[in-house]
Amino acid sequence: MTATQTALARATKRTGGTDHQASLIAQGADATGIVAAVTSVLSRHGGNIVALEQYSDNPEGGAFFQRTVFSLNGLQAAMPALRADLDEELVSRYGLTYTLRDMSVPKRMAIFASKSDHCLLDLLWRHRQGQLPVSIPMVISNHPDIAEEVRSFGIPFFHVPSTGADKSVAEAENLRLLKDNVDFVVLARYMQILSGDFIEKAGVPIINIHHSFLPAFIGAGPYAKAKERGVKLVGATAHYVTQDLDEGPIIEQDVVRVTHAHSAADLTRRGADVERAVLSRAVLWHAEDRVIRDGNHTIVFS
Structure with missing residues (x-):
């Protein structure tokens, strides 16, 4: 086992594992309904939110930032459909940018x-x-x-x-x-x-x-x-x-x-x-x- 594999094994043991976890980072202009849109998309795909943090520098049209960590069985296979849904909801509907990352890949x-x-x-x-x-x-x-x-x-x-x-x-x-x-x-x-x-x-x-x-x-x-x-x-x-x-x-x-x-x-x-x-x-x-x-x-x- 390499040094990196050993380190990752220790991290997985300590945190309970990230094999089925992903991070979703969204940012852009604030608007009503963004958080609901994120949670709805993840729910439709069977995702379970394990952490969610958000910040808006001004609720009246300011900048919005959100970090969501969720677990989803069969994450890698679900990624294409999940991205398509997020494109529709976050990009097309709200004009946000986002990144979605499989956290099992360091x-x-x-x-x-x-x-x-x-x-x-x-x-x-x-x-x-x-x-x-x-x-x-x-x-x-x-x-x-x-x-x-x-x-x-x-x-x-x-x-x-x-x-x-x-x-x-x-x-x-x-x-x-x-x-x-x-x-x-x-x-x-x-x-x-x-x-x-x-x-x-x-x-x-x-x-x-x-x-x-x-x-x-x-x-x-x-x-x-x-x-x-x-x-x-x-x-x-x-x-x-x-x-x-x-x-x-x-x-x-x-x-x-x-x-x-x-x-x-x-x-x-x-x-x-x-x-x-x-x-x-x-x-x-x-x-x-x-x-x-x-x-x-x-x-x-x-």
Whole structure:
């Protein structure tokens, strides 16, 4: 049994299984009757709703968002007819967009990392323990340092050097590795700036994690700079990557309090702790279809 199969078996045992479960995400302009339409369609097909969350930013013609998880015996065979019914009810009648996903098929997550391994190893450990319902087809790094640690989890490791100002060769190789193999990418402290061309050609969501300070400390040694300024909070932000650096839709954030007695090393350690926690929650929520993007912000049914 592979590492991914073992992890999924543990997740199935813990959650009671998702063999017959699907997620339905619907969004668009709010209108009377949407929830009833969703439940009616699922009922007609024999679906049993196990979770339903919704949000409207303004009931008078605002934006509507809904996440529904339902179980249905013979789910895969029922999918075509179910999609046709949803097209009629949600798209044609209400002008909504929707996604329907068989949750027994885990999303494929590629991880990019550099030398810092705290976020990477946390994700790999959680995956092995069955805490993340994903498969991990690859870890890609611009340094070879973490290769043996990654392979000890049974995950393929690829070293793709990225040096100098021109990153086009490295990005082309990364795109080759990703093509048709992943559903989303996680930057687990990957210390490279992705070009707009790479983001566009990757064609899948990319999640990034970075430290959060107020005021901001840009460049090398941010925790040492934070110590010098006497910050009282250190934190982390997980967000989707866009062509605007570190300005994509935010998925999750958290902070921990620090004092004058903490050294720069203490701040770094506490910062790493919160980075791990924030990134793992963001990955879990994305993997479970709990995050809905709307422009440059998100609705998170956590």
